[in-house]
Amino acid sequence: MIPRYKMVAFLVAVFMIMGLILTFATGPTFAAEKKYKMIFIVKSLDNPFWDRMRAGAEKAGEDLGIEIKTLAPIKPYNVEEQLRFMEDGITQNVDAICVVPADSKGIVPGIEKANKAGIVVVTPNSRAYGGSVATWTGAQNRDVGYDIAKFGLKTIGGKGNVIILEGTPGNQTAIDRKKGFDDAIAEFSGIKVLASQTAKYSRVEGMRVMENLVQRFPDVDLVIACNDEMALGAIEALDAAGRLSKTKVTGFDANNDALKSISEGKMLATGDQRPDAQGYWGVVAAYAYLEGMPVPKDIFLPAPVIDKSNVAKHLN
Amino acid sequence: MKFLKHHSRTLILLALCTLISFLSPHFLQKDNIINILRQAAILNILGVGMTIVIITGGIDLSNGAVLALSSCIAAILLKDAGLPMPIGIIAALMIGCGCGLINGTMVARVAIPPFIITYAMMFFTRGLAFLFLRGKIIYGFTPEFRFIGTGSLGGVSMPIVISAAVTIIFLFIQKYTPFGSEIYAVGADEEASMLSGIRTKSVVIRVYILSGILSALGGIVYMARLNASEPVIGEAFPLDAIAAVLIGGTPLSGGEGGVGGTVIGALVITIIINAMNLLGISSLLQTFILGALIIIMISVQSHSGRLFSWAHFFLVNRNGARP
Numbered sequence: 105m106i107p108r109y110k111m112v113a114f115l116v117a118v119f120m121i122m123g124l125i126l127t128f129a130t131g132p133t134f135a136a137e138k139k140y141k142m143i144f145i146v147k148s149l150d151n152p153f154w155d156r157m158r159a160g161a162e163k164a165g166e167d168l169g170i171e172i173k174t175l176a177p178i179k180p181y182n183v184e185e186q187l188r189f190m191e192d193g194i195t196q197n198v199d200a201i202c203v204v205p206a207d208s209k210g211i212v213p214g215i216e217k218a219n220k221a222g223i224v225v226v227t228p229n230s231r232a233y234g235g236s237v238a239t240w241t242g243a244q245n246r247d248v249g250y251d252i253a254k255f256g257l258k259t260i261g262g263k264g265n266v267i268i269l270e271g272t273p274g275n276q277t278a279i280d281r282k283k284g285f286d287d288a289i290a291e292f293s294g295i296k297v298l299a300s301q302t303a304k305y306s307r308v309e310g311m312r313v314m315e316n317l318v319q320r321f322p323d324v325d326l327v328i329a330c331n332d333e334m335a336l337g338a339i340e341a342l343d344a345a346g347r348l349s350k351t352k353v354t355g356f357d358a359n360n361d362a363l364k365s366i367s368e369g370k371m372l373a374t375g376d377q378r379p380d381a382q383g384y385w386g387v388v389a390a391y392a393y394l395e396g397m398p399v400p401k402d403i404f405l406p407a408p409v410i411d412k413s414n415v416a417k418h419l420n
Numbered sequence: 421m422k423f424l425k426h427h428s429r430t431l432i433l434l435a436l437c438t439l440i441s442f443l444s445p446h447f448l449q450k451d452n453i454i455n456i457l458r459q460a461a462i463l464n465i466l467g468v469g470m471t472i473v474i475i476t477g478g479i480d481l482s483n484g485a486v487l488a489l490s491s492c493i494a495a496i497l498l499k500d501a502g503l504p505m506p507i508g509i510i511a512a513l514m515i516g517c518g519c520g521l522i523n524g525t526m527v528a529r530v531a532i533p534p535f536i537i538t539y540a541m542m543f544f545t546r547g548l549a550f551l552f553l554r555g556k557i558i559y560g561f562t563p564e565f566r567f568i569g570t571g572s573l574g575g576v577s578m579p580i581v582i583s584a585a586v587t588i589i590f591l592f593i594q595k596y597t598p599f600g601s602e603i604y605a606v607g608a609d610e611e612a613s614m615l616s617g618i619r620t621k622s623v624v625i626r627v628y629i630l631s632g633i634l635s636a637l638g639g640i641v642y643m644a645r646l647n648a649s650e651p652v653i654g655e656a657f658p659l660d661a662i663a664a665v666l667i668g669g670t671p672l673s674g675g676e677g678g679v680g681g682t683v684i685g686a687l688v689i690t691i692i693i694n695a696m697n698l699l700g701i702s703s704l705l706q707t708f709i710l711g712a713l714i715i716i717m718i719s720v721q722s723h724s725g726r727l728f729s730w731a732h733f734f735l736v737n738r739n740g741a742r743p
Binding site: 109112113116120123148149150152155178180270273274299300301302307308311312313315316317318319320336337340344359360361364 | 444446449451452455458459521522525526529530543544546547548550554556557559560570642645646647648650651652653693694697698700703704706707
């Protein structure tokens, strides 16, 4: 008779191996004989934003007939893992690396290594502060932030109490978006900023911070959040406190939940940066560069404000 | 002396509350206190599981990932498959139970260090959660399900009710059941307790299973409260729960401490975060302050504990029994 623990251990091993096979079987693999090989590295998988960007990049790969391998760090926003992906790409001798730097400075050594190996580097969405980058694609975070904040401030009549939910401290998009909010707020003299706190781009943090701030401030007219996740968390907190009817909330990124929330009349507005277009154009730019075409240093993509009036055409 | 030893963490909690209530007039209001209890509820549920694991001398680094996996599975079953609520909840608890069984079996029967196997389990379960949801978020559950996270029972909100029930059940187990004393015996001296007839391996396995089930329960409350489920939730839970256990006076060496202290530990951590939001402390400073305060709390706690247990040993209890 086989001891019981051995059987359990065996079953566990089978279970784990099956998991591994499943992972690899569904993961991306390089097929042979395509013109160019590229890797596309996003910041994380914790936000549908990156999934849309990945889909855009893969569509561009299909349209242009090049191989694209999309990668994301296991630990969200981890620049060390991104550097490892870049090094792996360099040893596999890819033609181009599209990377969305999780840390604009931290990614530089990877870009320099790629430059040395003669590999084209493109940075969609977020900029790198060094190395030689062929092009950057994206929306101006500051400008979209300004548009959303202005829309929200106009909706509350240009006067009242405002809370800002900031992104992860030190993150470039967080700084740029906040700058846009601040610029818009500076144009209205009747606006009072009650608090400006980080909720680290996460929904649960957004809920927690808002639950705490609701205790301190009885009158809040508008919450401006640096992304949709935090805005949705804040909406849950306000809803639970019975104050959603008095307080408007704006987000940023236009992910599916946010669009749904806008159509349900809960969220006021969000901005669509079209991450799929950023990914698509990033790959197209790398392709054009490899073909010897001149490519502009910055490719700006338009980013409209979405509210109840135009949400229907963005909702799929 | 005995009073001080047994209540040193309660004193820490009171000192913290007094300090903050001077700094912010909003802190001691009824609504804010309920808010703190509600926010501490999930950390407390996971902390209770972590406590009994640590008492046996083990550790469970997988609790946050098990929370994520079980809530993702429940979300898929409830939202995508449209199954009735009890099935989703039971499935989540079964997942937690299964992960705990694997952890416990590997620790007790295959003799893999708990740190290693639960660390591996953390990646394994989180990876599965990613695989099932592919980085997407499931959003919007039925009001019946959301009741678990946002409803209230007799005026007390549900997360608090569940967390209190879990605490009371485990205080009872810890104090009045043979299993409770076996946990301490295994943590204090595994070999001696084996020789005295305790089935130590079975105790260890059961402890990890309970931790897994509690993680899954935490996951259900979490998604009902947030109205969403995503594979990345609960990343900070293992370390937050360990911090709560340590602040609560259960040392990593095992064999002593208890669930009661962990409740206070969970409250201390939640109160610090709440106070930083109320006081409007700069975003850049918050993580630093939380870390610094946890270090101070734990060193005060463990130092006073050692001091008091020595004094206790010499002055009160000369048999040398476990304090």
